[in-house]
Amino acid sequence: MPGPITYILVTVRGRPEFTERCVRALLTNTTGDQRLVVVDNGSRDATLDVLYRLFRRGDIHRFICNKVDTIPQWEKSYAICQAVHSLRMDHHDYFAWVDNDVEIKPGWLAVAHKVLAARSDVQVVSMHNDHRQEKNHPTREVIKVDGVDVRMKDTANGAAWVMRKEFFDMYGLPPTGLGITEDGTEDWYYSNLMRERKIPFAVVGGYADHLGYDRSLKKRALNGEKR
Numbered sequence: 001m002p003g004p005i006t007y008i009l010v011t012v013r014g015r016p017e018f019t020e021r022c023v024r025a026l027l028t029n030t031t032g033d034q035r036l037v038v039v040d041n042g043s044r045d046a047t048l049d050v051l052y053r054l055f056r057r058g059d060i061h062r063f064i065c066n067k068v069d070t071i072p073q074w075e076k077s078y079a080i081c082q083a084v085h086s087l088r089m090d091h092h093d094y095f096a097w098v099d100n101d102v103e104i105k106p107g108w109l110a111v112a113h114k115v116l117a118a119r120s121d122v123q124v125v126s127m128h129n130d131h132r133q134e135k136n137h138p139t140r141e142v143i144k145v146d147g148v149d150v151r152m153k154d155t156a157n158g159a160a161w162v163m164r165k166e167f168f169d170m171y172g173l174p175p176t177g178l179g180i181t182e183d184g185t186e187d188w189y190y191s192n193l194m195r196e197r198k199i200p201f202a203v204v205g206g207y208a209d210h211l212g213y214d215r216s217l218k219k220r221a222l223n224g225e226k227r
Contacts, residue, residue, distance in 0.1 A: 004093035005033045006109060006162070007061075010100050011079040013041040016050045018101040018211055023054055026098065029106040035061035037087070039079035042068040062086060074185045076158075077174035084168050096162040101212030102128065104160065108207035111148055112162035115202045118145045122202045123171070123194065124163050126156035129205035133157045137191075140200070148204060154194070156201035158187025160208050 008026060012019050026036060038051055038060050048065065055063045064082050071078050080097060087095075094113065098104060104127070112125040129137075129151060139151040171193060178184030182192060194201060 003032045004113060005035065005091065006094040006096055006113075007035050007037055007083075007087055007090070007092050008109075009037045009039065009080065009083045009095070009097040011039050011041065011076045011097065012043060012047060012051065012100045013075060014043045014045050014047055015100060015212075016043075016045060016047040019047055020050050020054070021103055021211070022098065022100045023059060025103045025105075027059055029104050030109050031107075032109065034109060035092075037062045037064070037083050039064045039082055040066060041071045041075040041079055042066050044068055072177035073179045074176075077184065077186045077189070078176045080186060081173045081176060084173060092165050094162060095165055095167065097158075097160070098208075099159045099210075099212075101210065102159050103209045103211055105207045105209070108160075108204075109162065111146075111204055111207065114148075115145050115150055115204065116162070116164060119202060121200065123167055123199055124156065124161050124190065124201050126158070126201055126203045127160040127162065128157055128208045128210060129203045130210070133203075137201075137203070139203075145202075151203040151205070152200045153203050154200065155191035156187065156203050158185070158190075159210055161187075 010022060040048060040051060051063060054060050108127050112127060115125045116122060137153050137155045137157060139153055141152050143150050143152060174186040174189050175183060182188040
């Protein structure tokens with residue numbers, strides 16, 4: 001019996017070193033039927049060369065390329081809308097997004113699927129938690145799902161989210177053109193919405209490195225070094 005299909009969105013604007021490393025980690029460390037969707041939000045550097053090479057090689061399932069300076073802020077929200085609309089006719093069970101400066105670790109998607117299967121009250125599993133996120137998004141309680149610690153929170157960082165495909169039918173697409181504000185960025189927008197409706201986020205740490213935040217990881221990534 002075939003397993004669930006997950007479309008994974010990577011939103012991109014520049015930073016080719018991070019982008020290639022992000023995609024490589026997703027391909028290497030994700031098991032099951034996963035298909036990458038990449039939306040470029042107007043890169044001006046070598047990022048497009050990297051993406052076209054990955055697309056021609058078959059690593060990217062769908063590639064949406066936007067002209068420079070045509071995407072309203074916040075551009076990630078716009079990219080999510082583009083990706084979701086492009087997949088309306090495609091069968092899938094889950095949708096995820098990963099920022100292009102995030103390096104995913106083995107087992108991340110399988111754990112997210114298990115959490116969503118075990119907790120019907122959870123709509124989003126965030127696979128990113130470190131001391132910065134714990135400070136900004138405090139834990140309400142810690143539960144166990146198949147032996148994994150899961151932190152239940154009212155809000156969550158938006159660097160790597162996994163959700164059921166029905167999520168956008170139930171809660172709508174993120175607003176576009178509102179800038180970097182609480183109403184305009186996807187994680188703030190959905191965090192406020194979930195908090196109002198008393199729907200918890202499930203957050204699992206240890207499955208992602210945020211290269212853009214960690215200076216030592218960022219330096220090694222920019223130098224092309226592997227961990």
